Amino acid sequence: MDPALKLDGVTKRYGGFTAVRDLSFEVKRGVILGFLGPNGAGKTTTLRMTLGLVTPTSGSLQVLGETDGRRLKGRVGFLPEERGLYRRMTGVSAIAFFAQLKGVPRPEARRKARQLLCDNGLAEAADRQIRMLSKGMAQKVQLLSAIAHEPELVILDEPFSGLDPVNQQGLESIIRGLARNGSTVIFSTHVMQHAERICDQVVLMAKGRKVFDGTVAEACAAAPRRLVVEGALAPDALSGAPGLGPATSELIDGGRMRLTSALAGNASAPAALKAVFDRDLEITRLELEEPHLHDAFIMLTERAGSCALDGAHA
């Protein structure tokens, strides 16, 4: 079976500005892909190319086996960032309208809309205008309008932005449900916790380039583990300890100091811990932290930034 999405050397230029440079990656069907990157990384442009809204300057792009994104209208669902609904439409009408545009007959679209709202705890939104709903409810209705036609590929641009934790949790559930039903979900986000919790694959972009493509675990593995030590410590208490990088220091309550140091890639954690204990420090807390996607994101984007600077200087 064709992959849900395949990009091969895709570049997009706007005049003299290159928004996306030589981007290649593949997304298998049924996968939840997190599309990560700081502002201006090229995420939205890549999503728009995937949707057929803009055409690549060079390279090839295949979506659900099609090379022309404009042929996919009924097979793809899209949720734009921020609002994307008519404020005076009711929940049912809004969902049914977009489903109709995707080819679902009107009676079926309205039935399906009502069903989706009920299934997702939004029955009260069915006959209320969008402008009367809370932001969380409106965003859920918007997501439902993107999936009512049961698309094979769902593309969500910053779906969690501006939502409270409860609504974020609800949105995560809907996304997981989509993947369970066989849809491929691609979403862009700045919030690493969501990607870490629900993604099977993440692609990280910075300055128009791909800087990482793999699973969440692989991304986390790219970042070092960190040793956190708290107590009545001097800022240089860990300096020179084997296997530990330079420590950052932070004054916390009661005059105590928190020192954080990254373990070198090939360093042994027990050896590093023993070296700290051997210094006979007055320690109140000692923890070896596993890296999170957030750490990997920071490290990889910083690395990409310095590479870009190196390239610029060269």
Place this chain on the structure above:
Amino acid sequence: MSRLLTIAVREYLAFVRTVGFWLSICLMPMGLLIAIFATTMSAKVAPAPQVALLDFTGGAYVKPLTDAITAPDASPTSGLAGRPAIMVAAPGGPYATPDAAAAALKPYLVGDRKTPAGAHLDAVAIVHGSPADPQLDLWTRNIIEAGLQAKMTDAIAGAVRHAQLSAAGLTQDRISAIDAYAPKVAHFSPKSEAGRVSQRDNLPAFVGLALGFVLYALTLTGAGILLNSVIEEKSNRILEVLLTSASVPEIIGGKILGAAMVTASAMCVWAAVAGFGLFSRDPHLLGDILGVLARHGFGFYFALYFVGGYLMYATLFTTIGAFCETPREAQTLLGPLMIILTIPLVFMGQAVSHPDAPALQAMSWIPFFTPFLMVARAASNPPLWQVAGTAAMMFGLTAVEVWIAGRAFRTGALASGRFDLRLLLAGVTGRGERV
């Protein structure tokens, strides 16, 4: 096609379900009625003007002047002349000279002093000089009172003429017969059905003018609806979602059709209101108007130029809307066009009296003015080559607009920030999709 209709139906329902739409539909005929009857109503409800008259010539002009300004006016216009005046005695008199009278009565005009009856004066007429060659000094509260001056001038001229004819030996009956004389004039025109021109013959010109104004209102209302709709969709990023669901022609076509249905609804309501109003006041006039509409090809003209004009403006406004995030941006872009669009309003009035005026004919060839001016000229049966030529120009421009819209709409819909002409050109030439 089904996507186009889905978008059209949504567009239509979005407007006709709002209270504002029905309010504006109802307010339009109400505003028209108020404008028509405001002059008459204001003349009727205004108090009668108080006029003081002083005759220093010996009193020969008191009666003719009093008769002239106190007689009811059959066709009231405005100001003092439109209403019968009330003659009041000049307060504080008698006065030795016209200058003394003017100086003493000025405070009564300004409002600083009141007459013994508690009123202020609206005008003071002072007649002086010799009885055979009198002079009228007319003082009025308001600077512009041309009607009153004209009435008094006519009255004095009449009185002097009477005196001179009488001195020449003519009898009073003979003088009255001369005054009453009116030449028998008959107006003929080859364009009149009966040869001789009647009031009914003027009706087509006025119907054409009215249809021109209706077309103007409907076209720009529909285009304005589209503009606001597209701006709202762009600012809410709904256009992006639409572009993932339908093609650009389907989106533009659906929106234009939807707004056309809105304007058609408005037209039906206005036609019904006008028909009912005419039927209840003057069924014969309604019959005449329907006859004119049926006989003079107005249906053809209206349909042809409504379709062309509406498409032309709707496509233009839709494309501009796709490049604007706020109504203010659109106003800035459309400002010059809206100023230019006042020109046909000026020339449409000419179509009644001078339908073949060269300036009017020349203006009819400018596609942006064509629909309104050609409909207004329809009653004069313009030559077929002009109808075909102006229609071809109008539809030609519309075709160019549709071509540009097809290429630029997507670029505008995906663009962010303020309108940029280079961006529009890049979209048209297909060289860029800057976002």
